[in-house]
Amino acid sequence: MNNCIVAFCCEHSAYPAADLAGKLKLHYPENLRIIRVPCAGRVDLIHILKAFEKGAAAVMVMGCEGGACHHMTGNTRTKERVKYCNLLLREIEADGRLVAMFNLSPNAPHKFVGAVNEITKRIKESGR
Amino acid sequence: METKIGVFICNCSGTLNNIDFDAVVKKVVELPGVTSIKFISPLCLEEGKKKMLSCIREENIEKVVVAACSPEFKEHVFREVLENAGLNGHLFSMANIKEQCSWVHEGDVTGKVVELIKMAVSRTRLLQPVKMNNFSVNREVLVVGGGFEAINAALQLSRAGLRTTLLEREAVLGTGTTELENLCGFDINAMVMEVKGDENIEILAPAEVIETSGKIGDFNVRIRKGGEEISRKYGALVIATGYQTKLALESKLKSDVNIVSQEKLCHMLEDPELRIRPRTIGFMLDFADENSRLPTLATLNNALAAKRKWGSEVYVFCKNVKVDSERIERLYQEARDCGVMFLKSDVSPKVAAENGKIKIEAKDIFLGEDINLTCDVLVAEECLLPAEETEALSSILNIRRDSRGFYQDENVHLYPVASEKKGIFFIGGCRGNLDLSRVLTDVSSVVVSIYKLLSSGNILAEVERVKVDPQKCVACLTCIRICPHNAIQLVRVDGGKEVAEICDLACEACGICAAMCPAKAITFQGYRDEEILAQVETIGES
Amino acid sequence: MIIAERKPMDEIKRMLAPYKKVLVAGCGTCVTVCWAGGEKEVAILASQLRLARSAEHNEISIFEASVERQCEREMVAEIKDKVTEVEAVISLACGAGVQTMSEMFEDKPVFPGVNTTFIGMPEKEGLWVEMCGACGDCFLDRTGGICPIVRCAKGLLNGPCGGTRKGGKCEIDPDKDCAWVLIYRRLEKQGRLDLMRNYYAPKNYRAVKRPGRIQAAKA
């Protein structure tokens, strides 16, 4: 593919935030593909790696804010997992910054768009 | 033979005007598994749903994809259509072509819409039905605690028709309730009388919980009462063990001068035999404990009372007065009007004993001046801590606490009263809610939650939506250790090998276990690896 | 249980550099439990390898398979067909598993994908600690059930070295407890401190004659 951005969005936070961005007609790059998950904690390394295998330019994992995870530890665990994924990417000389965890609340559409813009910036910086 | 997938597309009454729906239909019809494709708008209103229903029936559609708005709003609406048509509600996906496509991109988005539908179709092809089942539950409730919070909850549960046990550590109910709470308008004695007279409420006191096991609807609780141990079964547990306070000032000052707690001052104010009325009173507020809602209320109440009853000079040294309700606002105004002085300082004032009086040195940040004050009585700030038994009880219940030791306070905006373990609830002080008026809200919401769960005697729940494959499980205990809802246990399969098993009633379907399982033995219908990866692999194919 | 740890990617890439068809083989026992070589890790390594090689424009085709115990010939035999199809195998099993595979498929190079580190137990989720040195001459009856052979950094038998840090921590790592302080506390609790006062003669390091071999008594 493809140079898409794959965003795994928690249905309690990032997914509704994206919906709100839609309602407010905030614009963001068209190459974003959102996959809805019940909790950021469901996102596994293999999901992220496979996205890169399919040619994704970047992968975002988006969950609830710090202490606000609907399932207590889902977002913090996944933050660690994403950190490990940075390492897995660096091990193969890829840009580890192209997978990132973002925490936001469901009423934060601007933060959602900001995150997408941030990752888009990183993609440009990494020269893809 | 491949199952028949029906795709329903809606343009939300024409608000999705940057999509060429004819082109979309042409592309989608070619997707594997798609046997019918219908454009109905608006799909979510009665007429649309009727059309969808008859189409599913007429064309023998087995699974459904809806390309429209966000599943956050409409998933349940369309699920109902599927179920009315006799299909399993889980054999369904939505492609969000409105909020997450048409409305956020300029220009023609037909290509992206096709791709989003493709992603949904590739997921849907793999979906499997999830059954629902009625699990019968025990309708009795255990309330731990004997203060006004616990008594209040027990009374309301009983009124809702649920048999309730009230378990208190002390021999007498209501001892933990302070003068201060009485000051806020609770008549604890009347409440104790009422609870004692309620046939639907059993009182165990003094008694303590020593072990719990089981799950919502079926908790086993071992209780020590007097010398003996008893086992009971409950459908839900309510924890209302309250809080305790600790004077923030060092005790060496306390012995020879009048440094008192708010409660002590209440007693002094009520004391008819008090000979010398303090002429000058100082209060400390918001320096030691930033969560000072209750201390603020107490300070305002006491300051006003001292002013009115004794005519004392009253000074309140504070970092902030946290005025966050109309009632406190009104009290604050009254206090100012009566001449209570509020002195705002960034750092805690220096306190020293001098000739049996208390010398206070502070810097007022508004006046920009050093303040030196000698007072007869200092009402010291109190730190609010969870009750002593909280720690022990949290390990008995296997429930976490926040950094200050309270239950659940960190997660307050999501789970004000429910614990991470279904069927266990918290009220008031033990969860860090120290505002008495809000404690009543806690009580009501806990009672309503429990009533909804237990009143029918049955809970309808999904069966094996998240499931451990006993063949693949290597009993590494990872899932058991990490499940945030304590929903996984080690069991013996037919008395043989030990494997992890997920309790359908306790499971909250977050999928953390499925992500962590090193043997890939856990599947989560709807979010299996296959279903997630099918979407990933479809991305960018258009 | 045997604890292992994934090898650094550089090493794995170097081992597999000449091959274009490779099998990543997991093991369903110890290494699954310690998150080093189960089905999940197999998938991650396979994916990482594909990504690495595709970035180098040197595509690789990878098969994935796991068996219940790679140290059993019969179980390894189940994936014979897959091994036949590839040029090399990278095994995520412990050293015993890697060698069983190598022996079964003598014409195929079988590479270790993990470093086998020790026999241990989980201290908490995701953290494993060494517990047993498989010395063949168990000493635990004398030390309150705490093994000084592996839990003391120097394997001392007669008490702590002089390097114990404040609070009874190990000379080499303030995060680790001094095994002999633990032993002292445990024996004290059991009222058996005399055991610590006994002199223990130098250990018989040939209790297991290497390479180890145990013949079970015939029933």
Place this chain on the structure above:
Amino acid sequence: MATPFRKILKTKDFVVTAEAAPVKGSNVSKAIEHIELLKDKVDGLNVTDNQSSVMRYPSLGVCLLVKEHGGEPVLQVTCRDRNRLAIQADLLFAYSRGVDNVLCLTGDSIDVGDHKEAKQVFDLDSVQLIHLIHTLNSGQDMAGNELDGNIDFCIGTTATPSADPLEPQLIKVEKKLAAGVEFIQTQAVYELDELKRFVEFVRKMDDKVKILGGIVPVIGAKMAAYMNDNVPGVFIPQHLIDELAQTPKGTGVAKGIEIAARMIRQMREEKICDGVHIMFIGREEKVPDILEAAGLL
């Protein structure tokens, strides 16, 4: 000819030994310089064995140099680098060349040294090493074979009086005393009360063993903090660190010497212990200054 160390231990009121650290390399001239400087000022020169697990010229090699130059060497033997065969062989060699005082130590861990990837041995521990030397003294090797020629080592060992917790260390000292040692050289002490407590403990079990208090002069607050963090078994109290911190720049060495001498005087005057062992690593040439300041010259 120097007086044999065992005789010194029996006869002298306050025994003084100093540490000589072997050089890194084959040029031993510096070591000879130190030996010449110190051999007549102290009762024994104690030569470290790959101290802090840093590879150096061997202890036995420097001991032979001490012997050649007319000093009294104390051979340090750690258990880290040699198995029981190598240790016995080295001891036979040492004794045959007149090096007959041995200090038995466990040895620092390989991880603190400069060859971190080496395999550490610890075939024996320090208690077993003491037993082993008694076995040699009795005319046999560890395997029970008869040895040709007489052997009679004077045996010493070490202890850490300021360990935390102390009890497990004391149990080990009990075991060392039971095995039989003639002298104990302590790890650096900075609180003499701790040393006193330790000596009392030892005296209860063995009133003949001589105890030499260990002195490592500290010459700055930074060094003290570093030692607390990095040198196993060393605990420098805050009041000493404060004292050092107030010392003007450039006078740290003098201050270190002053503190060391003060402690040695107190050890001697209050009869806290039977002697002192001075370890001024890298500044051996300053040891006479300490001795002078302590009134030992």
